[in-house]
Amino acid sequence: MSEIGVGILGFGTVGAGVADGLLKHRSVMAARLGVDIELKKIADLDITTDRGVAVPSGVLTTDAQSVIDDPSVRIVVETIGGTGVAKQLVLAALKAKKCVVTANKKLLAEHGREIFDTAAENGVDIYFGASVGGGIPIIRVLREGLAGNDIESIHGILNGTCNYILTRMEREGAPFDEVLKDAQRLGYAEANPSLDIDGFDTAHKACILAALAYGFQPTMDQVRVEGIRNLNGLDVKYAADFGYRIKLLAVVAKDGDEVEVGVHPTLIPLSHMLASVNDAFNAAMVKGDLSDYTMYYGRGAGRAPTASTVIGDIGDIARNIAHGETRYARGVPAYAEGAVRLKAAGDIVSKFYVRFMVADKPGAFGAIASTLGRHGVSISAATQKETNETGFVPVVALTHKARTSDLEEALAEIKASGVVGADPIKLRMI
Ligand code: HSE
Helix, strand or coil: CCEEEEEEEEECCCHHHHHHHHHHHHHHHHHCEEEEEEEEEEECCCCCCCCCCCCCCCCCECCHHHHHHCCCCEEECCCCCCHHHHHHHHHHHHCCCCCEEEHHHHHHHHHHHHHHHHHHCCCEECCCCHHHCCCCCCHHHHHCCCCCCCCEEEEEEECCHHHHHHHHHHHHHHHHHHHHHHHCCCCCCCCCCHHHHHCCCHHHHHHHHHHHHHHCCHHHHHCCCCCCCCHHHHHHHHHHCCCCEEEEEEEEEEECCEEEEEEEEEEEEEHHHHHHCCCCCEEEEEECCCCCEEEHHHHHHHHHHHHHHHHHHHHHHHHHHHHCCCCCCCCCCCCCCCCCCCHHHHCCCCEEEEEEECCCCCHHHHHHHHHHCCCCEEEHHHHHCCCCCCCEEEEEECCCCCEHHHHHHHHHHHHHHCCEEECEEEEECC
């Protein structure tokens, strides 16, 4: 049986999970794949902290380049994260004609073009299954299982930290900061939690999904990203009163030759399957023209689930190498630039939840309704909540489908008219 050597760069949460899984499941993988995958090297600046893995002697090193240079290492796994040293090392490994597996969504979303071009130029593969959805093999679904479909839409709950926070805010009314700390303790959160709570991690994943579905990867500055940092517990509660649950949703959807790519806290009806995706779980609902709706659910973060997908990628590459396949697939199948273009955020049509803090005086509610009407925004349900002592009352309106820019213009006008005491809150609905 051929033996394929693996080197891991980064011995943190995910790296340790990958090492542990490779060591524990070596024989079962050999039986399944017909290839013996041997963990040869692990590099990290800190090789003294106990990561709970029985690493054979001689495997740990502080010298990442020595892992890339080791001739017995055919597959380099990058689990460092970020775009600094991780990018340098991934490019160095590809140039050394090593296949690479990475879970680094930021790297691919921001530098995917350079990384994939380098892989193609060097005739080696880059796999990135765990970059979206952690333990859910959604990347493989799009590259293989649904490859024969025209993908109409992908709706994803793709950040475990945010989903965990939203779930506990709704269930317990728990304070945001306290729940975030728990998510960090449980190993879900990014080193910089702003990536999670401000929606950028979800947006990185949405960009990767857009590339897979449409051969078109927007840059991060083109994508409208709204996180959950400023989400008010009031809106979580009012959404529940209307029969909805708020989730941070990635949307990648095609409309003719335009593609919408965005991340927004979104009201989802309780009867919708995505509304039952709670805690740190992730899910993606994909609509293909042939498959119709399919849904993928699982743990989107954490050591073992992420390692599961990374190890699946290692297995696939190892089998390719062992079978002598010299033609490696390009990482992202098509950058068919020009075939589709990004839909302008203002042109996106959606139903909305809007909350106004309305001056408690005659005609205020009516002025809001008529301004919305003048901008073509039609109200499907509205309710005035309890009065508070500030002289402003919360009024919540749900709209029929409206153009985002029409609603935004109406809200700006309402704010300028002085009938509200704070910026109106606008959330999307599905
Ligand atoms: N911080 C990410 C999350 C990890 O919470 O989902 C997986 O990408």
